[in-house]
Amino acid sequence: MSLLSVENLSIGYQTKKGMLKAVDHIRFDLEEGDSLGFVGESGCGKTTIGMALMGLLPENAEILEGRIRFQGRDLVLLTEPQWRQVRGAKVAMIFQSAMNALNPVFPVDEQIKEAIVTHQPDISDADLSERMKQLFDLVDIPLARMKNYPHEYSGGMKQRAVIAMALACDPALIIADEPTTALDVIVQDQILREIKMVQQKTRTGLIFISHDIAVVASVCERICVMYAGQIVETGTRKEVFKSPRHPYTQTLLGSYLSLDNLKDIKVPDMKESPDQLTDTNECRFSGACPSCDRKCAGRSPEWIEISPTHQAFCCNPGLIRRGHGKN
């Protein structure tokens, strides 16, 4: 049985204009020690998925339907006190903006110890300091800097501390939401390697969320591409990166310019994002799709299998199977 299996999950936000469906019938599985990346533009619902997995959805958000099976339990049904047992202990999160993710008025080690003590109240002082040493070693922060305040750390060190905090209780699943976006390129590279190394060493499940498909591909074995609340293509890193089938994935890779194939790829104009307020079965990408033709109109997209691990969500099976616009 897989570690995490999300079935048919839909999440909506109550807004002034009505219910906005941020996540629409999502399904995916994650095996133990496996890594899965979510990629898409901002507002596509990827962060919402992460928050739902942590039970930290904002007050105006609501899980409309679906199940999140994690270690045999349905997380959707958990009460708040039950969630507190899970959060930080079994599922941990590395946040988007590491710059402010640490509380400025407490020393770093105290904030990490807090995570351990909350879930293991009986831990002895010796075990606790032993665990702290392990953690700081694992993320390469000198032990002498343990007692520093966050403002005394560099951006990269803060992000490492946040990773250490996520690992503190040895969780089975880590969700990393844009963990490197605020960092400069060199530090970003180090942190990505760090995350990958730690994940492989500890055999933790990883869900990695980013707008940058290259970053996702460098860390994750499998990739889900999201558009307007739906997964539009899923496959192994190689499949999605080397032979993208869904027009949106191709657009995404196309906007990620590389000099060799500049002339091969047409970067289509992205028109306005689709209206997520109305419930529709029609393809949400049709308004911006470079391959959309009259045949698409009135049809609902369906999952088309390219290989057992590679699928795309489109109305045009021929197009997907042909794998046009080869990369």
Place this chain on the structure above:
Amino acid sequence: MAKPGYILLKLVEVGIIFFVILTALFFLFRLSPGDPISKMVDPMLTPEDMAHLIQQMGLDRPMWEQYLIYVKNFFTGHLGVSFHYGEPVETIIWDKLKWTILLFTTSTVLAAFVGVFLGKIAAWHKGSRLDNVMSISALVCYTLFIPWFALLLLWILGFQWGLFPLGGVLTPALWISNAPLITRILDVLHHLMLPLLTLFVINLGSYLLLMRSSMLSVLSEDYILTARAKGLSEKVIRNKHAARNAALPVITSVGLSLAFSINGGALTEQIFTWPGIGKELIFAVSNNDYPLAQACFLLIALVVLCANLIVDLLYAWLDPRITY
């Protein structure tokens, strides 16, 4: 963590500001209409006493020399002789200072603690009925006209219900009759209640509103989300992670609102005949007792600056990000 450099810097800053105020006051007294001698020396004194005082303050010397003598006299504690009491003003105001400090610190500290506590709760339950009631009441407290509120308290609690004395700081009979210390302390506290309540209510409103808005902005910070993700209970998040950060701007504002509280303090002392510096200043101004007024003003300025200094140091101690 000791931050001696920071403390020194702040002390120098306070010293300079006080010097500016001292100098400004000197020139105000010299440039205002009328003869400076008649402002600093009681015209009712005998010619010999007058001559002595004029000589002591150098009022017959040129302006710059007068200024130097004025500064010297201030630092040696000679601030002139009160017209009304016929005594050196420094002895008069020292006696008053303790009452002002008693009233001022108790009301500020109490209001700050209660205000921060209630503001925290209001922000936590933002938009609820509890929050609305607290915010609106705080707004009303904040805009109450102090003398009017004080008179209402005096009328209802003091006069109608007879719960508290109508003024003063002690019952004379009790102090003459050599009563035990505890009775005397209780007597002072009994007299303290009404002025304390007045200042407490007025200050409470502003602390509550400040803490509420500060807490609301802290609650949207990322580290609160991190704390939630660790699986901490809501209570720990509220009281440990949010409240401590939110209280920092409130502490700064205590310093900024000191001027406001001093105004209120003077009015409160005046209405409850509380024998503090504020009441003495109003008395001196009403009776043209210039040396006394000058001394009261300087002392108030000094108290304000010291309180500001304490607030700055407290802030530096609580916020690890401040290092000098």
Place this chain on the structure above:
Amino acid sequence: MLNKYFMLRFYKGWQIFIQNPLGKTGVIILGVFMVMAIASFFVPLIDPMYDPMTGIDPDIKLSTGPSLTHWLGTDNVGRDILAQLLEGAKVAFVVGLSAAFFSIVIGTLVGMIAGYAGGLLDASLMRLADIIMVLPSLVILLILASLFGQFNIWIIVFIIAIMRWPAVSRVIRSQTLSLKHRPFIEASRVAGASHVRIIFRHIMPNVLPLAFLYMTFRVTAAILVEAALSFLGFGDPSQVSWGMMLQWVWKSGHMFQAPYWLIPPGLCISLLTLAFYMLGRAMDEVLDPRLRKEGQSG
């Protein structure tokens, strides 16, 4: 065309503002006081005995409670309390608005100059602001009153304005600092615009909304200080103000006997300052989009 844009922006702001419960309540209370202030011009015309300062009811020699001829009663020399209250509304508006106006004029000028000039001028202006900010204005007014004698109302207004600009100038300064390096300012500098022109033509329109927001808070402060000064007996003796009315109740020893005389003036001061404060808070929300969004999402 520019005007049309500003009108539209103003209209949109007003829509949000009037939907805000604080703003709505504030506007209603202010409206009532405005009517009172206007009424104060007409009341003495009905009968000279309703003149707030000199009108004495010949039949009444001491303070009496509400009656048909004197709806709120009279003071101890037989003057009508309602007439005084109406006059007080007028004085409060005049004092509050003019002191606030002068203080934002000074504060905006100092703030723009300090922020635009930078360097030593900026540092010294801001230190001066710091010093004035920690000084209690009422205490200063008392000292000045003892040195210079009784002030008339305009001098009081002016001194309050002098004491109250620093908070405004701090805000305007930081706003100016952020504007200073925006492309449109740099562009006009390159185009050879003078400093004066840049400050008044380009920076001022952008900081004015903020200055007006601060004006409402200054109004509150000015009304309170003037009332306190009058209450202590240092107000303008030729003007009836609410603070002065309270002083009369207090000094004539009527505070325990005449609640009809004690309650109205203080209530008016408190309500008027509350109304201006509410207005300020509501405007704060109109001008600060971050706050507005927070309010919408729950």
